Amino acid sequence: MKYSMVDVSEKPASLRWASAQGKIILSGVTVEKIKKKQLRKGDVLSLSESSGIVAAKWVPYLIPLAHKVKIDKVEVKFSLEEDGIVAISEVRGKDRTGMELEALLSVTVALLNIYDFCKAEDERAEITGIKLLEKGKQESEKSKQV
Numbered sequence: 087m088k089y090s091m092v093d094v095s096e097k098p099a100s101l102r103w104a105s106a107q108g109k110i111i112l113s114g115v116t117v118e119k120i121k122k123k124q125l126r127k128g129d130v131l132s133l134s135e136s137s138g139i140v141a142a143k144w145v146p147y148l149i150p151l152a153h154k155v156k157i158d159k160v161e162v163k164f165s166l167e168e169d170g171i172v173a174i175s176e177v178r179g180k181d182r183t184g185m186e187l188e189a190l191l192s193v194t195v196a197l198l199n200i201y202d203f204c205k206a207e208d209e210r211a212e213i214t215g216i217k218l219l220e221k222g223k224q225e226s227e228k229s230k231q232v
Contacts, residue, residue, distance in 0.1 A: 138196030
């Protein structure tokens, strides 16, 4: 099968952004341990935030046809709920192509890190609902809700 990377050399660089979301379903007991920083491995949310930031930078090494983009900011946030944790990643940068893959990989790896912290204590742990929330670029001053 033939495939090729898209040529974006003629496109102008513009400010671009994307956000993605996912959730890990956990027991209430595990969520309480996370709130109180009582997991055996330590502060899961701090390390998961760092994991998500690093992951955004690794897209071109993991997705063969993805372009290496200039990332200016990655922000990973968590919201604790009774039945788990919602993660949202926002990525911004100025380049010729979008930041969607970076946001999606960022949120996925952040959730995988939470899974790694919790798997021994919570057999119910399940990652779900990973999706792109928004992507946009300044050039047209429009953003597309997904």
